[in-house]
Amino acid sequence: MQGPKKTALMLVGAVVFMAAMAWVAIPFYDWFCRTTGFAGTTAKVEAGSEEVLDQTIKVRFDGSLDRNMPWTFRPMQREMELKIGETGLAFYEAYNPTDHPVAGQASYNVFPYEAGGFFNKIECFCFTEQVLQPGERVEMPVTFYVDPEIVTDRKGKYVHKITLSYTFYEIDLPDDYAAVQDDKGSL
16 A cells, blocks of 8 residues: 555656646746846846947848737837947737727737847836726827847857837736726726
8 A cells, every 4th residue: 555655646746746847837937038038038128228339230120910809000200220238119009999998908929039138128007917098199208228138148249130029918807907897987
């Protein structure tokens, strides 16, 4: 009897361990990508660069929607050229053509992937969820800069054009927003 109990206990332990690893994998991967710029993930910073180079870089803007997202979403300009280290400001436009509020969250990355660790966002609509009312149209800003260290990186120094891409996904309305809507309906 000692053998089957020990085997069963080991199997249960293995399943618990695998479930725990699966649970921590997503936040760990997100942290890893944000820290290293892996897979084109950008960094979030508090302020702009203190160094601005004479060398310029082009930044292209791209926007798309998950197939179930009812909004329209687009960059308000397709491309800008700025000095490396200079703070840039770009706007995206979102519109909710439906007859009900819709909440959304943007995911993002940069291409080429080598630029991810050097693309720094100071402020971005993608840091928070967005709720648009029926028929509402908004301009959403992103403030960013390209870290001057890109010019000395063994792969980054060959990057002369970066594409910043966003995809909006529909999410559930925030709990506090749903509670306000319920209160309005009961008046």
